[in-house]
Amino acid sequence: MNYEDMTKDELIAYIEEIKAKRAFTYEDQMKLVILDNSPFTVWASDRNCIIKLWMGQCEVLYGFSSEEVIGRDFVDLFVAEDEKVAARRDQIDIIDNEAIFHNIANDIGKNGNTLQLVTNCRRIKDPVSGEYWNAEMGLVIDYLEQEKNRLKLIVTESQRIKSCVTQFIEDTNQVKERFLNRKRSINEAIRGCEQKATALRRRTEFKKKISNIRTSLIELSQKMDDVYDVHMSKMQSCASYDSCEEIRQSFFKEYATISEALEDMALDVFDISCDYDIEQNLVSDKDNMMKEIAFRFRSLSELSHNIIREVEKEMLDYKDHVTANPDSETGPFKLFMDIKQNINQLKEEVEKCEDEISLKILSATSKLELHTLKSQIETKLGLLRQQILEVENRLKGEV
Numbered sequence: 001m002n003y004e005d006m007t008k009d010e011l012i013a014y015i016e017e018i019k020a021k022r023a024f025t026y027e028d029q030m031k032l033v034i035l036d037n038s039p040f041t042v043w044a045s046d047r048n049c050i051i052k053l054w055m056g057q058c059e060v061l062y063g064f065s066s067e068e069v070i071g072r073d074f075v076d077l078f079v080a081e082d083e084k085v086a087a088r089r090d091q092i093d094i095i096d097n098e099a100i101f102h103n104i105a106n107d108i109g110k111n112g113n114t115l116q117l118v119t120n121c122r123r124i125k126d127p128v129s130g131e132y133w134n135a136e137m138g139l140v141i142d143y144l145e146q147e148k149n150r151l152k153l154i155v156t157e158s159q160r161i162k163s164c165v166t167q168f169i170e171d172t173n174q175v176k177e178r179f180l181n182r183k184r185s186i187n188e189a190i191r192g193c194e195q196k197a198t199a200l201r202r203r204t205e206f207k208k209k210i211s212n213i214r215t216s217l218i219e220l221s222q223k224m225d226d227v228y229d230v231h232m233s234k235m236q237s238c239a240s241y242d243s244c245e246e247i248r249q250s251f252f253k254e255y256a257t258i259s260e261a262l263e264d265m266a267l268d269v270f271d272i273s274c275d276y277d278i279e280q281n282l283v284s285d286k287d288n289m290m291k292e293i294a295f296r297f298r299s300l301s302e303l304s305h306n307i308i309r310e311v312e313k314e315m316l317d318y319k320d321h322v323t324a325n326p327d328s329e330t331g332p333f334k335l336f337m338d339i340k341q342n343i344n345q346l347k348e349e350v351e352k353c354e355d356e357i358s359l360k361i362l363s364a365t366s367k368l369e370l371h372t373l374k375s376q377i378e379t380k381l382g383l384l385r386q387q388i389l390e391v392e393n394r395l396k397g398e399v
Contacts, residue, residue, distance in 0.1 A: 041117065041138040044124065047095045049075045049088060052126070052133055061117075061140060063110030080106045080114075090121070094134045098123050105138065116141040156316060157241060163312050164244040168235050170344075171248075171305070172228060174351050175255055179224050179262065183217065185359045186266050190214070193269065196276040209272045213265055220261055227254045256298075263290055266362055285370055289361055289377075296381055297354040300388060304347035307392050311340045314395070335394070343391050350384055 006014065035042065035056060042056035051074050054066040062069075062078060069077060079087045083106060093099040101121040109115050117138035124135040190210060197206035231251040238244045267287050315336045318326060326333035357377055364370045 039139060041136070043069075043074075044126075044133040044135040045074050045091070046131055046133050047091065049073045049091050051077075053135075056137075061109070061115060062107070063113075068110075078107045078109065080108060091134055094121055094123050095132045104141070152320070156320060159316055159319075160241040160312070161238060161244055163316075164241055164248070165235055165238065167308060167312075168244065168248050168251075169232070172232065172251060174348070175252075176224065176228055178351055178355055179221075179255075179258070181355045182259075182262055182266070182358060183221060185362055186217065186262070186269055189266070189269050189273065189362055193273040193276060196273070200276060202276070206272070206276075210269070213268055213272075216261075217265055220258060220265070224255075224258050227251065227258065259294070263294065266290070270362065285367060286361055286364065289370065289374060290358065293354070293357060293361070293377060293381075297350060300350045300381070300384055301347065303385075303388055303392075304343055304350060307343045307388070307395065308340065308347070311336055311343065311395055315340075339391055339395050343388070346384065346388050346391065350388075353380060353384065 038056065040056050041058045041061055042053070043051060043058050044053040045051050051069045051072055054064070054069050058069075059065050064077070075084050075087050075091075090099070090101055094101065101119070103119050103121065105115075105117045105119045107115045107117065117140055119136055119138040121134055121136045123132050125132055190213075194203065194206055194210075197203050228251075231247055231254075234247050235244060238247060267290070270286055315333065318333055318336065322332075328334060328337060357373075357380070360373055361370070364373060
């Protein structure tokens with residue numbers, strides 16, 4: 001085009017025409033970049049089903065080049081035999097009546113392969129010929145299924161994380177309460193021992209002996225608060241179930257160390273108290289019993305926790321494979337909910353029982369009392385373990 005021969009009005013009119021076409025605007029360039037890098041098929045055909053445009057991922061998915069398809073009847077070329085009549089009818093409806101279709105197309109590729117695509121069909125106007133065409137964009141269903149599966153995994157993971165965080169908050173609050181109860185029992189033992197020392201006019205001596213223990217107890221209490229706060233903060237910002245489980249294990253590992261230190265302090269207190277008691281070997285017996293019951297109660301607590309994790313997995317699997325909205329009043333899902341409630345109650349009973357028994361051991365004043373208490377503990381532990389195993393058998397369907 002010779003711009004020098006054009007008049008001013010002609011140039012202005014030409015510029016306005018170019019603007020109207022919006023052929024080189026930034027937005028148009030970006031549309032082309034996005035479209036070229038998208039997984040969509042983009043093509044158009046006239047009223048007689050003759051292909052006019054063949055772009056996007058058409059060649060990659062169908063196997064036909066633009067040269068092979070332009071000017072050919074798309075219905076004859078790749079539409080499945082049982083859909084040919086409907087395709088021609090829809091073509092007329094789109095171009096004559098401006099109908100819009102959202103279909104799942106079953107097309108045949110160049111190599112005879114079947115292509116299932118989610119498609120959008122609508123009428124457009126060719127700016128060159130002025131004809132109305134049917135423009136179709138398609139997305140292979142494989143992409144849709146991949147996204148659906150990915151979303152399903154995200155939702156499932158989110159549910160597992162939420163469940164894990166909720167359970168962690170409950171467990172750690174119980175642990176913190178247990179620590180405070182044990183700390184309270186040690187302080188009560190210190191006061192009781194101080195009363196004995198005072199009665200023997202040896203209070204000053206006792207206060208010197210107990211001074212470091214009191215300081216260490218305050219420091220350990222602060223450490224417990226710090227460990228609780230750090231792990232709670234990490235858990236609440238956790239992004240995966242595996243990370244949640246690592247944080248839980250880290251917390252209970254640190255708590256085990258704190259708990260052992262607390263028990264050592266308790267035994268130190270009663271070791272000092274031994275100087276004011278008649279039975280000199282009582283502290284050693286208490287030491288052995290405290291270690292034994294601490295180990296056995298930790299085993300029961302871990303067994304309960306594992307059952308809780310398993311029933312939560314069963315509940316999520318039930319929602320994934322059976323129904324996303326199960327009936328909570330009847331059926332298998334009701335059984336899962338009942339089992340979870342039962343095991344949570346037993347877990348709380350285990351922790352409460354450990355606190356009560358530990359306090360009784362620490363408060364025992366004679367070997368006879370300790371021996372009687374040991375027999376009672378054996379009975380109680382056996383009963384709790386049996387109840388927990390019964391719940392586990394219900395989960396496994398063995399009852």
